[in-house]
Amino acid sequence: MQRQQSEALFEEAKRYFPGGVNSPVRAFRSVGGTPLFFEKGDGCHVWDADGQRYIDFCCSWGPLILGHNHAKVREAIVDAVGLGTSFGAPTRKENELAKLILENNRYIEMIRFVSSGTEAVMSAIRLARGVTGRPLVIKFEGCYHGHVDALLVKAGSGLSTFGISSSAGIPEAVANDTIVVPLNDRRALEVAISDYAHDIAAVIIEPIPANNGLLLQTKEYLEFLRDITRRHGILLIFDEVISGFRVGFSGAAGYYDIRPDIITYGKIIGGGMPVGAYGASRDIMRHIAPEGDVYQAGTLSGNPVAMAAGRAQLTECLQPDFYQDQAQRTEAFVGRLNRFAVAQQIPFKVFSIGSIFWFAFTAKEAIRSSDEIDPKSMEHFRALHKVLLERGIYLGPSGYEVGFVSSAHTEAVLSEAAGLIEAALAAVFNRSAEGVA
Structure with a gap:
């Protein structure tokens, strides 16, 4: 070699x-x-x-x-570049990709494009806090959600303790907004929710954890997450940056037929170009600015080259x-x-x-x-x-x-x-x- x-x-x-x-x-x-x-x-x-x-x-x-x-993705990119690489303004291509996704994914009703999976998760967490008015988030040991400060944490020493930063540069106050519990441990989640139920905005999980090994969860466990969060008024976030459009067009939500409150996407929807997205019901997404009071913005969000590449790729994924x-x-x-x-x-x-x-x-x-x-x-x-x-x-x-x-x-x-x-x-x-x- x-x-x-x-x-x-x-x-x-x-x-x-x-x-x-x-x-x-x-x-x-x-x-x-x-x-x-x-x-x-x-x-x-x-x-x-x-x-x-x-x-x-x-x-x-x-x-x-x-x-x-891939020829069709390459041609879509070349055609898009020929018309301009970025406008900082709406384009037809954003509508076309959003329509393609929403018409073929019944688990979300509206979507917002961003530029990376990390940005999608960061925005989803802010949205969950804005909707619920609560500060805390629960994540699971072994799930990775990008380099978001509040989620770059590891478990503390007990069943229901706040996370500890796993990276320098993250203040303790930020890590203290996150509770980390073990995967596949119902009791640990029940204890955490019992202790902090009225302060928890969201539980976030990779429904198909694929960043620290492939830690496949049972459908029953994911249904348990859906049930316990719904009972306590906590939003359930599926981080599908990897599993979205990979195990099926509707991702893990469709694979297990479980509807979370918010879903984050990335990877495949860009056809190899930098992209991310998050989606939810109309009621939840209407909290996002400029319609609502949860601010999130991005100069390159909905970049026309990425939108064209994503539409070309996802069209192929919809083939019989x-x-x-x-x-x-x-x-x-x-x-x-x-x-x-x-x-x-x-x-x-x-x-x-x-x-x-x-x-x-x-x-x-x-x-x-x-x-x-x-x-x-x-x-x-x-x-x-x-x-x-x-x-x-x-x-x-x-x-x-x-x-x-x-x-x-x-x-x-x-x-x-x-x-x-x-x-x-x-x-x-x-x-x-x-x-x-």
Whole structure:
């Protein structure tokens, strides 16, 4: 594996950016080595600065559900740029994308576009506080909601304690607006709500937690959240920045048929361009300025290039059987890897939902909370990541991150990738590669 160009670019980048990157998840600190610098993407493949090709399961951390450089998305972007990149004023393209989303997603009635998932969550939290007149928010350990100050916190020492900042620069007073409880623990949530019910504006959760492993929750648990929040006049926020339009056009809300009060989106609705959104009922959304008294603004909100890219991508996602086909190909890929691991007695399991998957080094049948992940297992991922790169497979450089299958990952490509992953597992765990495709 050649890395001369990536290494040279990284050395230069370290003069410009903290740690040489513009987002910490791009660093290779947890897997070792130099971050790869990419120069091209097409379909399910990416090429690094040294000219090496990889089957890409990062997909820009999820938004590229059609793969890289999809013709219709590219053409929509080029056409939009030809008319201007930004106006700071309303455009027809905002209406077109909003109409497409709202006519095909019965869980929201109005939407507001922003420029990132973090901005969407920040705005949703402010909206919930404005609607309820309450200050506190409950989040769950193991769920990530962007780098919002009030949500970049970890659990305290008891069942019902305020959060502790997990980043420098966040005042204690801000962290004290958030209560952090364990996932999949009904008693902990009941205690927190009992102690602070009249001060809690919202409970926010990734209904498909996919930022700290794939911590799949049961439908019954999510229904419990819906019931207990409704009984106490607390708004339920689904953070669907990853799961929205990924497991289905209506996201996890549609997958589980549960209607939260507010939903946040990102990733896929931009077609690879920076975008986010939040939506809710008309009654709740009318609290947003200029109609209501909850202020939220953004110069680049509804950017016409992002709107055009998102509309082109989501139109493809609405094609018949799109999501069923995505799920079936992913299930076949995941099933083959799991059968191989069992046959070779390797402590490895792939969890999946829709076209999202996660490599876990465990014998457990389910992992529903972050404390069930063995930190030592990340050493296995570190070794596997290195071998996979050498074999032409690219995953995000962290064992806590999930992978994604795009429509460009054909059955043939997934079969090729499965064979390469099996061979890599055999090498890491010193097993026979017998039966490897």
